[in-house]
Amino acid sequence: MSGRPIIDISGLSKLYARGLPALRELTLAVERGEFIFITGPSGAGKSTLLRLLLLQDRPSNGRIVVNGYDLSTLSKAQIQEYRRGIGFVFQDFRLIPAKTVLENVCFVAEVLGMTESQQKRRAFQVLKSVGLQHRMNAYPAELSGGEQQRVAIARALTSDPSLLLADEPTGNLDPDLALEIMNLFREINAGGTTVIVATHDRELIRLVGCRTLMLDQGTIVEVA
Ligand SMILES: Nc1ncnc2c1ncn2[C@@H]1O[C@H](COP(=O)(O)OP(=O)(O)OP(=O)(O)O)[C@@H](O)[C@H]1O
Ligand SMILES: [Mg+2]
Structure with a gap:
């Protein structure tokens, strides 16, 4: 196990053509093996952050390093290789x-x-x-x-994958099933996979009880 974080984000901003910035100078380090919730109101930037991590979109500014790959400098072949390491x-x-x-x-x-x-x-x-x-x-x-x-x-x-990203994975499920799915993510995490789950469901987070980043208007406003 290396001492370097699996995800190292610094000064990350994302501006779309119109509207307020979706992410504003976000800085975040995620250690290998962590389980993290990302929460916050609708429009806070949760999906944007996951999309940037998956290289489905590009930052306006800042740096994302995942598994030692600087995402801004990857060739096409490296992008494929990088994506294979992510679920x-x-x-x-x-x-x-x-x-x-x-x-x-x-x-x-x-x-x-x-x-x-x-x-x-x-x-x-x-x-x-x-x-x-x-x-x-x-x-x-x-x-x-x-x-x-x-x-x-x-x-x-x-x-x-060494990293599993999930965007509102329980959004279509009733509370009982949602908790079951979260427990499955916990099991996967216990096997060594780093897991990041975006959800607006505060009750579910309370039940699972993990490191939680609260986003609001594109910045981290609270770490619990
Ligand atoms: N493709 C896009 N073009 C323009 N603006 C966008 C685009 N995608 C997202 N946005 C804007 O960026 C901001 C962040 O959106 P994002 O989808 O990341 O929020 P979210 O936290 O995932 O919200 P939700 O809880 O509703 O899923 C919002 O203001 C949204 O309107
Ligand atoms: Mg979203």
Whole structure:
């Protein structure tokens, strides 16, 4: 384990063409193995921060270093390599409806370059780790919301990422299921993966109880 933070952000700003800055000179270090919540009101900049970490968008100013990669200087090939080290989970699951649970996960394993037998083995492994191996032949529409999110999490774990980012992963789930999904994230974190979850759900954060960054208008206003 290195002593360097897995995420090192300094002076990060993001301005869109119109409106107030989405992020303002944000500075943040996340240690390897941490579990962090990012919370704050709608429009605070939570999704913007995660999008910048995933290189789905570029900062207006400032520096982001993740896993030793300075995100502003990566070549196309390095961007692919960098993204493979990161798992991402969204509020709306984003499963492929025409593929079974197993096929949804195998699809990612295939993109990672695994052979067919490796794909199946890996997919079974990650589905087992989220407790869904018995549903692997079901289609997404045959699953509950919580189960669908588990599949999405399994899919995000396929590349064995060092960092897992989740944007409102429980936004479509009832409170009981939301807590279950958070506990799954805690388990994944206990296995060594650094986890960052953006959520506006303060009650859920209270129940889980982790380092929490509160964003407001693009800056960190509180660390609890
Ligand atoms: N593509 C975009 N173009 C212009 N402005 C944007 C864009 N995306 C976000 N913004 C603005 O940036 C600010 C931060 O948005 P962001 O989506 O990061 O907030 P958030 O904290 O994730 O909010 P929510 O809790 O509603 O998901 C908002 O003022 C928003 O309107
Ligand atoms: Mg958001």
